[in-house]
Structure formats: C-alpha cells, structure tokens
Amino acid sequence: MKALVVDDNPTSRLVLRKIIGDELEVEVIEAADGREALQRIEEDRPTVVFLDLEMPTLDGVATLSEIRQRWGDLPVMVVTAHAEPEFVRRMMSLGVTDYVLKPVNREVLSSRLARLRDKVPGLPQKAKPAKPALDDEAETDPAPATSENAPA
Amino acid sequence: MPENASTGRGPMNREYLASITGDDRDFERELTESFVTVSPSIIEQLRVAAESADATAVRSAAHALKGSSRAIGADGLGALCEDLEHRARDGDVTDAAKAVDGIAAAYAHVESYIRDEWLS
Numbered sequence: 586m587k588a589l590v591v592d593d594n595p596t597s598r599l600v601l602r603k604i605i606g607d608e609l610e611v612e613v614i615e616a617a618d619g620r621e622a623l624q625r626i627e628e629d630r631p632t633v634v635f636l637d638l639e640m641p642t643l644d645g646v647a648t649l650s651e652i653r654q655r656w657g658d659l660p661v662m663v664v665t666a667h668a669e670p671e672f673v674r675r676m677m678s679l680g681v682t683d684y685v686l687k688p689v690n691r692e693v694l695s696s697r698l699a700r701l702r703d704k705v706p707g708l709p710q711k712a713k714p715a716k717p718a719l720d721d722e723a724e725t726d727p728a729p730a731t732s733e734n735a736p737a
Numbered sequence: 738m739p740e741n742a743s744t745g746r747g748p749m750n751r752e753y754l755a756s757i758t759g760d761d762r763d764f765e766r767e768l769t770e771s772f773v774t775v776s777p778s779i780i781e782q783l784r785v786a787a788e789s790a791d792a793t794a795v796r797s798a799a800h801a802l803k804g805s806s807r808a809i810g811a812d813g814l815g816a817l818c819e820d821l822e823h824r825a826r827d828g829d830v831t832d833a834a835k836a837v838d839g840i841a842a843a844y845a846h847v848e849s850y851i852r853d854e855w856l857s
Contacts (some may be wrong), residue, residue, distance in 0.1 A: 596771050596805035600757055603764060666804060685841055688807035688815075691756050 586611045586709065589631040591622040591648065592664070593640040597687070601635055601664065604691055608698040609633075610709045619643025623651055626659070631680075632707055638665040638672070649679050660696070660705045664689065748847045750810035755770070757810075769851040772809050776802060783821075787833035791839050795833050796825035802840070806847070814843045 588611045590601045595617075602613045615631055616622040618640045626634065634652065638645030645663065652659055663676050666687040673684055682704060683697050702708045758764040779802045786794035803818035821836045 594801060594804045594808070595775055596768060596808045599768055599771055600808050603758070609757070641797070666807075668801075687804065688753075689757065691759070 586707065587631040588613050589616060589622065589628055589629070589634045590614070591616045591619065591634060591640070591645070592637040593617050594637070597609055597637070597664075597689075604689070605635065605698065607677055608695050608712065611703065615671060619645065619648030619651070622648055623655075626652065626656060631659075633660045633662065633701065633705055635662050635664050636681075638663060638667055638676075646675070646679075649676070649681065653679060660701070662701060699731070745854055746852050748811060748813055748843070750812050753810035753812075757808075766855045768809050769855045772811075773848050773851055773856070775805060776844060779805075780837070780844055783837045783840065784834075787830060787837045790830045790833070792825045792828050792830045795830055798823050799825060800841075802844075811847045814840065814847050817843055 587694050588605050588609055590598050590605065590613055592598045592601065592615075596603055598615050600616075602615065605611070606613045611632065614625055614631065616625045620643045622634070622636070625631070627716075635683040636645050636649060640648075643651075645665065649661060649663075652661060658680065661680075662683045662685060664685045664687060665672075667673075668686055683701060685694055685697055699711075702710060754765055754768070758768065773854065779798050783795065783798040783802065786798055799818045801855035803815050803822055806812070806815035806818060817836070817840050821840065824830070824836075825833065
C-alpha cells in the first residue's frame with residue numbers, strides 16, 4: 586500500500602511524508618513535479634496521491650487532468666497554498682477527493698486523513714488507542730484494541 | 738527583522754514546528770537542515786530574477802521560499818516572500834532587488850537561529 590506525495594518543495598515533502606506515514610501507516614513515495622508523479626503512478630500504482638498545485642514542468646492542474654484520463658478516479662487530495670474559491674471549485678470539479686491548505690496544520694490534516702481512510706477502500710484502518718486498563722485486566726486480556734474489537 | 742507574530746520572540750514559530758513534528762526533536766533537526774540546505778539556492782534564483790526584472794521567475798522563487806519557510810514555522814520570512822510573490826504576480830518588480838535584500842537578511846537570521854537551536 587503506497588501513498589504518493591507530489592510537491593516541488595523538499596521541505597514540504599518531508600512534512601507531508603512524516604504526517605501521512607504516521608497517520609495512514611502506508612509507504613510514502615515522492616515526486617518533485619507532475620511528470621515525475623505520472624511516472625511514479627505508472628510504476629508504483631499508489632492507492633492515493635497528495636498533489637501540490639504550483640510546480641514546474643507540469644503543474645498540479647495539468648497533472649490531475651492527466652491522472653483522470655489515465656487512471657480514472659484514483660483518489661487525489663490537493664495540498665496547496667492556493668485558497669482562492671475559483672481554484673478550489675475548479676479542482677473539485679476535476680474530482681479531487683479533498684482539498685487541504687498550506688501551511689499544513691497537523692490536526693486538520695490528521696482529521697482529513699481519517700476521513701480519507703473511510704472513503705478510500707484498502708487504506709489501513711488505524712487501531713484505536715487502547716482503553717487504560719487496570720493491571721489485573723491487562724494481564725488477563727492482552728489483546729490490543731483494534732478497529733474491529735475496540736469498544737465503540 | 739521580522740519576529741514571530743505568535744510568540745513575539747525569535748524568527749520561528751516553535752509551537753507550530755512542534756505541532757507538525759509531534760515534538761520529535763530528530764525530525765525537527767531533519768526539517769530545519771533540509772530548509773538551510775535548499776534555501777540559499779532559492780535566494781540566489783530570486784536575486785538573479787530580480788536583477789533581470791523577470792517577474793515570472795521572481796514570483797516562482799518567492800513562492801518556493803514562502804512554502805518552505807512556512808512549512809517550518811519561519812512565518813516572518815514567509816510573509817516577506819508572500820509580499821514579493823504577490824507584487825511579482827501583478828508584474829511589479831520595481832523594488833524586487835531591495836525586497837530580496839530584506840528576504841536574504843531575514844533568512845540569515847532564521848538560519849543562524851536554526852544552527853544554534855538544532856544543528857550545533
């Protein structure tokens with residue numbers, strides 16, 4: 586299971602790689618522009634793409650159009666500093682799964698990633714934190730809490 | 738020199754950086770090291786673009802430095818870059834060389850802070 590981060594800015598890629606890796610528990614691969622992104626999708630078949638818009642060579646809009654032509658509804662989350670409503674509308678009309686603004690707020694991104702996990706089949710469901718247990722209970726019930734067995 | 742608006746001290750928003758890294762000191766070091774490795778060449782691109790009054794190149798380089806500055810919480814530097822980016826987007830590069838001087842000075846302050854805090 587792989588997630589592809591597409592951003593020309595290496596510092597932004599580091600931030601996204603860390604948060605996405607932590608939250609989605611998938612392998613995170615990277616591309617520095619749209620052309621490289623298309624190549625990585627072809628070769629690595631990621632489950633989801635995180636796409637910056639302003640990049641050299643092939644920008645995010647052109648990259649997304651190409652993704653839609655070649656890979657249909659591959660989930661794409663746009664991560665950009667562009668907050669202009671017309672930009673957001675245009676990207677949503679191109680079928681992006683979500684739209685997150687930079688600079689990234691970890692809390693916001695984490696909640697959007699949780700939502701993404703529910704929308705995208707195949708992404709690992711994150712284990713819920715185990716309920717604090719008394720020592721006795723911990724000894725008699727060592728099974729970790731998971732999304733399947735944790736109390737609702 | 739632009740100070741951080743949210744804390745009123747230092748050129749970086751440490752709270753933001755800690756929130757992004759989850760208080761992971763090693764990751765903070767990795768991020769800030771990446772920033773000081775990449776930024777000087779962007780500032781050089783900015784300077785060349787400003788000297789040749791190339792608005793497109795000024796806008797692009799200012800956008801790049803704005804992004805990485807904000808990604809690590811160097812908000813004051815990011816704001817200077819954003820201002821130049823917006824002016825270049827409108828085709829105004831009349832004072833771009835002076836703006837780049839200001840950005841370079843702000844960057845030097847941030848870099849010095851990073852070296853003291855994470856890379857020494």
